[in-house]
C-alpha cells in the first residue's frame with residue numbers, strides 16, 4: 001500500500017510513499033515516548049528556544065513550503081505563503097506566551113500552600129487534514145509541545161510530502177530527536193495508534209465521520225480528545241450593513257482556499273431589504289474571479305484539492321437545485337483537466353435543501369432570504385454545526401448582541417471568521433469540542449494538577 005501525492009491541476013502522480021508496517025510504527029512510538037521524558041524536563045523557556053527556531057525555519061523556507069502545498073493540494077501560491085507566515089507567527093506566539101499560560105497558580109485554601117501546576121500528558125497524536133496542511137498541524141502542535149508533550153502526526157493521505165516536510169522542519173529547527181515525528185499510516189492504522197498505551201491523547205481536525213470514529217476509540221481507551229470538525233457558518237447581512245464592503249468580504253469569506261475551509265462562510269443569510277442588492281454585488285464580484293494556474297499572481301481561483309471532492313460538491317449542488325434552490329451562476333465543472341469548479345451561487349435556499357443542511361466544502365455560496373434579524377438568528381442556529389459565524393451591520397452594539405445569540409464557537413462582527421493564536425478556536429454541536437489556540441488551547445493537553453501542602 002502507498003500514499004500518493006497527486007497534482008490537483010494535472011491529476012498526475014508526483015510521488016508515492018509506502019505505508020509503514022506495524023514494526024516501524026512500534027519503533028517510532030517507542031522513540032517518541034522516550035524523547036518525551038527529556039522534553040518535559042526542559043523549562044518552558046528552553047522549549048521556547050526551539051519553537052522560535054522553528055518559526056525561523058518557516059520564514060527561511062517559506063517559498064519551498066508554499067510551493068509544496070500548492071503542488072499537493074492546489075491552493076493559490078499566495079495563500080500558501082500566507083499559511084507559512086501564520087505558522088511562523090503561531091510558533092513565535094506560543095514561544096512568547098507559554099510561560100505565562102502555564103505558570104503555577106497559587107490558590108488560597110486550608111493548606112499552608114496550595115497551587116495548580118500544569119504538566120504535560122505525554123505523546124499527542126495529531127490527525128490532520130489537507131486543506132491547511134502546515135497551519136492546522138502547527139495550530140495543534142505548537143501549544144501542545146510548549147507544554148512538554150511530544151507529537152506524532154498522521155496527516156491526510158493526499159499530502160504526504162507536506163507531512164514529511166513538517167518533520168524535516170522540526171529537525172532543521174534543532175528540536176531534540178523524536179520530539180516530533182510523522183507517521184506514514186492509513187486511517188485504519190491510526191485507530192490502532194489511538195489505542196496504543198504510548199499515546200496519551202488525540203486531537204483531530206477533520207470530517208464529522210472521522211470525529212465520531214476518533215471520539216469512539218479515544219472514549220473506549222479513556223483518552224482525552226479535542227475535535228475540530230465541519231462547519232456551515234452563517235454570514236448574516238442586516239439591513240444597515242455597508243453592502244459594498246460586506247459583499248467584498250463575503251467573496252473572500254466564501255472563496256478563499258477555494259472554499260475548502262471549515263470556517264468559510266457557507267450560508268449567507270440576508271434580510272429581505274438588502275437581499276437583491278447584496279446578491280447582485282456578490283455576483284458581480286464573483287464574476288471577476290479567474291480560474292487558472294494557482295502559482296500565477298493573476299489567478300484568483302485555484303483548483304479543488306481532489307477530483308472526487310469536486311464531484312461530491314457538484315452532486316450537492318445538483319440535489320439542491322432539484323429541491324428548489326435557484327442557480328445564479330456556476331454550477332458546473334471547469335475545463336477537462338484538474339479539479340476545477342466554477343464559483344457558484346445558489347439562491348432561494350431554505351432548510352430541507354442539502355445546500356442549507358449539509359456542509360458544502362468548496363466554492364459554492366448559498367443565499368438564504370429572511371424577513372428580519374430574528375428570523376436570521378433562528379435560521380443561523382438551525383444547523384447541526386456550530387463552528388463560526390459572522391454578523392454584518394453598521395450598528396456594532398446590535399451586532400454584538402446578535403453574536404451572543406449565535407450558537408457557534410466564534411462569531412465575528414464585520415469581520416471574516418479566522419483563527420488567531422491569541423483567541424480560542426473550536427466549535428460546539430456537531431462541529432466538535434475542546435479549544436485550540438490561546439491559553440484555553442495550551443491547557444487542553446496538560447494535567448491540571450493540584451498540589452496541597454499542609
Ligand SMILES: O=CCCCC(=O)O
Nearest residue numbers: 132261262263418419
Ligand atoms: O478547516 C478549517 C480551517 C481553519 C483554518 C484556520 O485555522 O484559520
